[in-house]
Amino acid sequence: MDHWGEIKKLIETRHADRLAEVLKALDDQARKEVAARLPELLKELRARFDRWDDGLVHYGIVLRVAGAATFGGAAAVVSWLYRRDFAPQWDGPDGDVDLILAVIADRPAAWRADLAERLVLRMRVADDRGMPLTLALLRETGIEPPPHDPLVAGWVSQWPTRLGDDPLLDHLVPRLFEAQGVGRMLQWERDPHEGWLGALLKLAGAGRLKREALIDGCVRRFLLGGTAIDLRFFVRLHEALNPSPTEAAPHVRDYLRLLPASPGPVAELAMKHLRGRDDLAIDDLAEAWESLLFRSERKLVRAGLSWLNGSVRRAPALADVIAAPLARAFAADSAELQDKAVELALAHAGGMSEDGRAAVREAIELLPPHLGHQAAAVFGGGDVAEAEPAFVPPALSAAPERARGVASPIASVEELRRMITSGAGSWQAWERLLAGFVTHTGRDRAGVAAALDARLFGDLFWQYRLENWSRPGQWLQRAAQSLGLNAPARRAWQSFMPKAGLAMPHRLLLHRAAEILRAVEEDTLPPLLLATPTHSTGHVAAAELVRRLEVIEAAGAKPLAADFQQALLRLPRTPDPEAAERAARLTSAAGKILAGWTCPEVEIRLEWTCGNGGDDHDWHDRDHHHDVRLVPTATAAPTGLPLVDLMLSVPQSSADAEHREWWPSMLPSHREVAAAHLMPHVLRRYWGDPPVGPEEARELARAEGPAGAAFAAVLARVLGDPQMPASVDVLLEVAARDELPAAEIGHQIGLLVASGEVRMTDMVAPLDSAARRGAHAHVWRIVAAALPALLPAPGGRPRNGLAAFVTLAVTTAWWSGARGEIPEVRAMAARKGNSGLLREIRRLHDQLTSGTGQEG
Structure with a gap:
């Protein structure tokens, strides 16, 4: 009888249940014949699929069942069952346990036990694909499993x-x-x-x-x-x-x-x-206390000291046993623990033998001077550690140059071609690309059109089926495509501008690119752009802006509207009388605006709100997890220029933040306004939205204009992120220019910590680093302003890291020679208790009211 034909058909059609019935009815000879033909069938099935296709996996169950039923040796069955062809590693557990158990049910008990052992030893991980079959077979056979860790881990995974x-x-x-x-x-x-x-x-x-x-x-x-x-x-x-x-x-x-x-x-x-x-024997007690007091965990050392003290109070004869453990505790890295260890040593000194007192005396040198002198007065003779020479912070290094020159213009059409196809990865590259496109197109439109043939960009027709174009590069590519008069749709600038959902700086970027597309279509491109920066901050020198307008007027052209308004926003805050005198001789409407232009003054206010409508007065002492938001408002006299007025206003809700790192360069004379535009992105709202980082903060640091609450919020947020160590350099740079709003930064730190947006433990290290690099006076003003919001109310639980923050305040107050009582510090210093935090608060209060300080 031809069993193979039927079995092959059942495998190819993947009828696993019927296959199992047929296989169980085979005699030994028929099983051998099927086993011999299975490898050939596997090869044939594999040839039907591409090498990267996992289609063969769908035949895994029927092939595994066939092999388990027909292969003679247990080792051969295990090798067949674990073939990767049947079940890739990511495919999960095998789902054919009952079928395989059924087709091997009539095998000898010794054979099934051998198979079970081999399956156990074949496993490598707890989620091994063969784990269900292995456990089921072990339970059926009743054998003792061989020792194998993955089996045990797999067993408990169920x-x-x-x-x-x-x-x-x-x-x-x-x-x-x-x-x-x-x-x-x-x-x-x-x-x-x-x-x-x-x-x-x-x-x-x-x-x-x-x-x-x-x-x-x-x-x-x-x-x-x-x-x-x-x-x-x-x-x-x-x-x-x-x-x-x-x-x-x-x-x-x-x-x-x-x-x-x-x-x-x-x-x-x-x-x-x-x-x-x-x-417990005395030796066991001594061993236990020494072990605990040598640990690094303060909780365990504290518990060991408590155990030791309680035991000696109940049995004063143990006083001599505690000497060596207490000596170990003198080396603790916590002033609180050292203080407690000395307190206990002094309390039980009377019960110690001379050997015990000698053990304590030898460890006195490990104590700070004030504790060492206390211990030496009772135990005598110890070498008291002398205070190390006080660290004196260096003078603050000079700030790096605020502005540098920019890269030279694009020199050739070939360079323009390379840049427009590769795209702009920075605002500097984008501005250079825009300027190069306009300038070279004005000189040789046909040559640029030939170099930027539409085929260069591939099939862009699909973009005309989009609702809008939200990326500046889309508009510039359309402009390049329109040079050859072969754009799929004319007047695209009228229909593809997004109507809503864009941050104003991003909208200005789109308008500048869109008006270039329009000028290409209408053949009204000016010979050059006005807003191309002359400095690395994004500024445009006034004299250069006047020169550019002179060139445009001489060519009988008109400047592009968004480009002109962006250029005005990039003028330095300091007037240039000579440039103003030249601007007065211009005859165009843009020239007259430029001649009368003065840098607008903008007042920015910043409020913290939470989802329940509260402000920073009713949530900052609550727990975390509020929907906290930073809401800026701007007040400025209107200029009559629509894009300028929109840029000098700020949003009160989040919007598209693409190219967010470019925004400070668009408002280089209005640092606080640029920072206000970033407010919806300072606090992380979504996992996919990266927070404002030190690069944006550095761009703001090198901009001009007032530095207020918005800039302080940006800098406070990046300082509190342990993944942004470069934020310390930004703080130092602003401090060196004497432009750091230290008190406002402290206020924002208090709000950030209270809201749960940053951890106080993450704030201490960067502020300490800045203080040690010369900004100690600035850091003192920051921590002094933050402390009132961070100290707990009576009965409240201190936030994690507060003691270290107060220690930083003590240190920077000392270095800065700070004086003047802080009411919240005075009130907390008067509370009862002797915790490490309270001791640091009292040190700070004494420093501010009666200490001698060290001038910084």
Whole structure:
């Protein structure tokens, strides 16, 4: 009988269930014949698909079932099942477990056991595609699985349904505490009533698993070591089991071994079970205290000091035992802990033997001078560390040159061709490209048209099916295409300008490009552009602007409207009398406007609002996660020039922010206005919207004009981002020009931290760096302005990092010789308590009201 023809047809049509029935009915000889023909069929099927096509995957189930049913040796079956042709790595677990179990059901028990073992050892990861088949086969055969970590990790990756009835339970539970990867697989388990944590506790409560075995397993796992993540589940299991003193007794030495170097949660657990015992030997107590007081985690050192103090109060004879541990605590990296260690040493000095006092005396040199002198007065003879010479910040370095020259104009049509096809990656390149296009087109339109043939850009006709053109490059490419009079649609500038949803600086960019397209279509291009910058800040020198207008007038041409208005916005704030005198002789309407032009003054106000309509007075002491927004408003006398007036106003809502880094160069004499345009993008609203960064801040720093709340918000935000270390250089540059709005930056820092937009811990490092590089007086004014918003109300919880921020205030106040009481600091200094934060607040208050200070 020709079994192969039917089987081949079933494989090709992928009828897996019917295939399994046919395969189970085959005798040994027929199975051998099918097994011999399977590789040939696989090759034939593979030839039907491209090498990059995964179409063969769809035949994976039927091919795997056929191979499992017909190959003679278990090793051959495993190799066949794991062929990559059947299931790429990203395809997930195999879905043919029941079919394969069915077709191998009549194989000998020893053969199936061999297959199970080989499948176990073939696995490499917990989510191995063969894991479901392997676990099912192990449960059917009942064999003890060979030791293999991925198997255990894969077992626990499944939800523990009816775990007590699982034949693998007794084999694999002991391996939970040894296999690598199990801890990470279960790290998120925290509910003692669900998942593996709940299942193991339930089985222990029912007696199905022994509590002692689970406790012992956890402790063994701790001793094997690992990261806090690796051990998180086992810490939770151990604590949920809550060993009694009797159950914990066999592990006392193990807990002691865990104290010095295990991850913090493990050491904390070990300390808890040791601290609750009354039967610890003196040597064990000494070992435990020394281990804890040598740790770097302040929480553990603090707990060790508390344990030590309580023990000596209950048993004064232990005073001599605490000497060596306290000596270790003298080296703590926390002033609070050093202070507490000295306090305890002095309190229990009377009970120490001469050897104990000698141990303390030898460690006195590790203490700061004021604590060292206290200890030496009682213990005598110690070498008190002398205060290191005070660090004196250097003078602030001179600011880099505000403005430099710009690149020379595009020299040839070939260079223009290269630039227009590659695009502009910066505002400098864009301005150079615009100027080069207009200038070279005016000189040789036919030559430029030939060089910028429409074929250069490929098929652009699809863009005429768009609703609008929102990128400046689209307009310039249309202008290049229109030089040859072969544009798909004329007068595109009338219909493709976006109507809404654009930030005003971006709209000005589009208008400048669109009017070039219009001028190309109407053959009214001027010989040159007016707004092309002469300086790296974006400024256009007044004398050069007058010269350009003279050239346009001499050619009998008219300047482009948006280009002219952008040029006015780029004039320096300082008048040029000679240029003004030349401008008065111009005869065009643009010339007369230029002759009477003075830099407009704009007042910018900035408000913080949140989603519930509140302002910065009713939310800044609340928790995070408010829909906080920066809302600028501008007040300026109208100039009568529509684009200028729109640029000098600011939006109160977000808009398209494309080419946002170009905006400061469009308003180089109006720094605060440019910063106000950036306000909707200072606070991250969407993950896809990158925050304003140090490059924008640097462009604003080199612009001219007032620096107020908007610029302060930009600089405060980038200072608080640990991914933007260049922000320190920006602060130093503005400080060196004496243009830094320090108090306003401090105010914005307070609001940013209070709103949760930045972390105080991320603010300390950049401000400290700036202070140490010479801006200490500026940094003092910043932190002094921020502190009132950051100090907690009575009974409130201090924000993380506040103590370090206050320490920075103490240091910069000292360097700057600052004086003058801050009411909020005075009120907090008067509160009861002795925390590290309160001690720093009192130091600051004393410094400001009675200290001698160091002139900066």
